[in-house]
Structures are given as structure tokens and as C-alpha cells.
Amino acid sequence: KAGVTQTPRYLIKTRGQQVTLSCSPISGHRSVSWYQQTPGQGLQFLFEYFSETQRNKGNFPGRFSGRQFSNSRSEMNVSTLELGDSALYLCASSLEQPSHEQYFGPGTRLTVT
Amino acid sequence: AQSVTQLGSHVSVSEGALVLLRCNYSSSVPPYLFWYVQYPNQGLQLLLKYTTGATLVKGINGFEAEFKKSETSFHLTKPSAHMSDAAEYFCAVSRGSGNTPLVFGKGTRLSVIA
Numbered sequence: 001k002a003g004v005t006q007t008p009r010y011l012i013k014t015r016g017q018q019v020t021l022s023c024s025p026i027s028g029h030r031s032v033s034w035y036q037q038t039p040g041q042g043l044q045f046l047f048e049y050f051s052e053t054q055r056n057k058g059n060f061p062g063r064f065s066g067r068q069f070s071n072s073r074s075e076m077n078v079s080t081l082e083l084g085d086s087a088l089y090l091c092a093s094s095l096e097q098p099s100h101e102q103y104f105g106p107g108t109r110l111t112v113t
Numbered sequence: 114a115q116s117v118t119q120l121g122s123h124v125s126v127s128e129g130a131l132v133l134l135r136c137n138y139s140s141s142v143p144p145y146l147f148w149y150v151q152y153p154n155q156g157l158q159l160l161l162k163y164t165t166g167a168t169l170v171k172g173i174n175g176f177e178a179e180f181k182k183s184e185t186s187f188h189l190t191k192p193s194a195h196m197s198d199a200a201e202y203f204c205a206v207s208r209g210s211g212n213t214p215l216v217f218g219k220g221t222r223l224s225v226i227a
Contacts, residue, residue, distance in 0.1 A: 004156070006156075033214055033215075042217065042218075042219045042220055043203065043217040043220075045214050045215075045216075048212075048214050050212070055212050056212065056213065056214050090156055090157065092156075092157075097211070097212055098207075098212060098213070098214040098215060099145060099207035099208050099211060099212065099213055099214065099215065100145065100207070101147060101159055101162055102159075102215060103159070104149075104156035104157040104158070105156050106154075106155055106156045107155070107156050109154075
């Protein structure tokens, strides 16, 4: 069974631009969670989607948004990029509930210049 | 609310020595507990998990952890460190039931010295 895939793996953007990251969960998994990982803050929860609905949301500004499609694939979008948005963005999938074991993708390394 | 504290942001051991990474949690309900490992430029990989039942949990790569309710701990151990164990390790807790997400600790970087 294929694992969680994320595209692109690396991305360089300029401050003020917007970016869209994509995540394909493990087949059969319906819950998709997104995390931001930085050296200073560690792993921070962004949001979780289930059946195309945002079910949980972390403490991030409205510039961070996401969505989930009917095939469970998910995208996250960051508008008006700031230098502080430079991070590794990780997607994780689980069968039904995010409180159960999650399987992580390799991440998208975003650099904002 | 759940929370996780990992004691020691960096642990260094000699090859062949015991690995002990500490994790304490706070939870108002019986928790599910997890250890994940992250190698450079990769995502997180599940090492082991505790849900219910046996409190000593064995995982991949020779790691194990013991759930101690009285101490609210879930420390990760490995009898003999290998160079390939050098990575960052994350402890996580959840409610188990319901739709609340995992809560991760800050991580512990393990260095293995030859």
C-alpha cells in the first residue's frame, strides 16, 4: 500500500506570494491533518479534515487554509507569505480519527525569501 | 487537555549503550501514547503505540516503551544504540476516542557516538 505523498517536496517563494501544497493520503484513510514544523516551535497542528469538512483547527492566522476533496486528497494554501512561514509542512493521514495513529508524508520544505 | 513533556532536547549516547528518552504526559482521560522518529529531511515514522492492554509495548528497530500510569510516563528505551538510531524522536498523546488531534512533544534529538 502506497504511503502518504506530498507535492512538491521543495518550494521557494517570495514574501507576499501565495502557495498551495498537496497531500494524498493512504488509500482508505479519510482523515488528513496538517502540521507546521520549525526548529523553534516544533510540530504545530494546523488543521484536520474528514469527509471534506474541517473538523479541527489549530491556532494559526486566517492566511492558512485548507480543503479536502471527495477522494480524501487535501490541499493547504498560505496567502500573503511571510518570512516566518518558512518551515517543513507535514501531512498525516489516519483511518477515521486523528487521535489514532497517524501516518506522515515526507513533507514540503517551504522557503520564503 | 492533553500535553506532553519530553525531558532533554538533546541526548547523546555511545554506540552499544542504553538509549533512554523520557516522556511525561498529562491527560484527563485514559490516553493513547505514541513515539515517532524523524530522520533528516523526512517525515515522521511511527515507532510504537500504546492504546490499551499490556503496558510494555514493543516497536520497530528494537525500541520499546512502558506505560506507567502512576508516573504519567511513557519512556522510550533500546538496550543497545546503533549509529543508525541517530534521529529526532517525538512523543505524542491523544484522548484515544473522539476527534481531537495528537499533541506532540518538542522532540529529543538523539546522537550516537562511535
